Amino acid sequence: MKSHHAHHAPASASSTTLDKLPVRTLATIQGIRPGAHDGGALRRRLMELGFVPGEKVQVLRRIFAGKGPLAVRVGTSTFAMRKLESSLIEVIPA
Template sequence: MKSQRHPHHSKSPAITLDKLPVRAVATIQDIKTGHHDGGALKRRLMELGFVPGERVQVLRRIFFGRGPLAVRVGTSTFAMRKLESSLIEVVLA
């Protein structure tokens, strides 16, 4: 079985979800730990389905990129602040 988390097998470099273009489909590579919360935000994101190997897509940026993102992971859609989306590393699918 091929590892989904191995960056050497990806064709494009990892970026954070907040930088992903609208409508582009990507695969989650890693979730970084927030420096201020001891990993609570990372655990919460993973509980919601933001796990390595899962497909993710930014559906739209609200308020011209200054507000939250509408993000689809699996079959669920979430509104995410830049703080959360900047912790999620993705590679274009």
């Protein structure tokens, strides 16, 4: 009898999204998911800012006990990001 399990495993067992990455953990960007209803505009914008596959990224701190924006470093730049944006960035912790 065949199994009919749907496989929804991430590309790597250790991959997560930037919004779930522990503070100060260095990670490598694996990819960026397109936003829900923006035709890929947010994804393109993030890539223009340097959030590209293979780049190192780190959450520097969470503001308002994790309910506010994240302070994120990618390359030599630091950004404040909303959860919406950071949840689209797939990373692999180092």
